[in-house]
Amino acid sequence: MTVAPEPAPRASRAGRNLPAAIGVGLGLLVVVGASLWFRPEPFVAVVVVAVCAGLWELGSAFARRDIAAPTWPLLVGGVGMVVSAHVGGPEALLIAYVLTLAAVVLWQVLDGPGAQALRNAAAGVFAATYVPFLAGFVVLLLGQEDGPWRVAWFILLGVANDTGGYIAGVLFGRHPLAPTVSPKKSWEGLAGSVVLTTLVGVVGALWVLNLAFMPQGGAGVLGSALTLGLVLGLMTAVTATVGDLAESLLKRDLDLKDMGSLLPGHGGVLDRVDSLLVTAPFVYLVLSVAASGPAA
Template identity: 40%
Template sequence: MTASDPQPGPRTSRAGRDLPAAIAVGLGLFIYVVITLAWWPVGFIVLLVALTSLGTIEVHQALLRIGMRSAIVPVVIGNVAIIGGSYAAAALQSVSKVPWHVVLLGTIGGTVLLALIWRMFGGAENYVKDSAASLFIIGYIPLLASFVGLILAEQHGVAKVVAVFVCVVASDVGGYAAGATLGRHAMAPNISPKKTWEGMAGSVVLASTLGILLSVYVLHQAWWFGLLLAVVVVVTGTAGDLIESLIKRDVGIKDMSSFLPGHGGVMDRLDSTLVAAPAAWLVFVLSGVAW
């Protein structure tokens, strides 16, 4: 190789991703999640808080592109308090006199109030627009993500979180496989042209199959519960993906950030889970699977 020869760079996928970095980051996160869910659930919440805090920064930076400046400091502080506080209250509800929903409402209300006051000192110009940005991030990330912690804090919460995550991953994998091979009819061409109804069907089939197996052999529930959980996760998870696509299209970006090498932004990985988590929590509660 001469000095004029091009130097080899990192291997990339067709989407332009750094494959070694993507594999390393994905594997590292997977190992950490498995270890913490199995032996140290608090460590999983620490990771959730860290990733969602980065997610709030990503959305803050994205909204800056359209002239909306959130009060990011109190939003990040509130993110820690909302997710960590509601999980702690739910996990300790047998010994604590403060119900988890009181902590959740209190931390959300406190975060909103702090964000409004924080922005107040910036003057009247764009106050409504900037405050709307803060409230949007609070409702979109810490509020929705808190339901992951609430599921984990329930009895046999690890099994429930695993079931939800497996259904989310199965939805992505099944949708990609079916969409890439059979996709003909666009589902939301104005939002995400690559999403097809055939891909949606693939998501439902794979997620339902795994959901039923997890329901019977892990959650020890009837097969229909796994089917119900899977369908709800697929529908809401797909909505979460489309919601993030709308945000990126509105502000004119491809990835939220480069916080996760080879993967893009944190929100590019959390979008489906954020919207699926409260829906899955509701399925557990309404179906009586609280044990």
């Protein structure tokens, strides 16, 4: 008697295992939320783990093209950047970043000159910039007033971007956004991202910063929940989409479907945080200059 094999899990129209993606996504939100609850150190540790995993995935991807990015300088420097951002702020992050780049280049010079060494060093510089340096801005957000709430707000902006883009893309997607890079992304999906990220931006400005909904006399340009929410919503949708497309272009060049397989339904760690990495510096800068409330 022949037993028919069990059918493979069906992928959604967006091309992934939706139940697994939802389960893993909710699990990640629980881990991040729990790490933010009491003290900042557990969240910093979560960022360190994510950075190391992302660097490992990127190094494995580069190896497919016979590029050997210096592993140890990147891992040590990556941890150093995250910890420096937490302990010393933006100046310390910049110093740790420069020292990491110097260590990557020096490591490769000592390993031997030549065209291959140049490729390896360039890959190391890219990896140090793309993963730990950009991740450092999330830790800088944590150091601001009401830092845990701002980090949670930032993460929810990323979730809103993915959720709004996914729903609008599946239901209404007809016009490809960048068909040669990511065929499943559509202009309708981008519009859905803008709508939901703007909503989260406005609600966050009301809840986290206690801003008035409408602009008040004497308040700055970003001194109302409406204007700040609009800026954050539009900016997040654009930068997150750029981050997604940039990683898709990188994976296409490296002949990869996913950067890794650590997160079922999502791929690797970099597949999950690619949009957040690119968005983090912009959200940090906007919230750094935004008014904390109506002018007195």
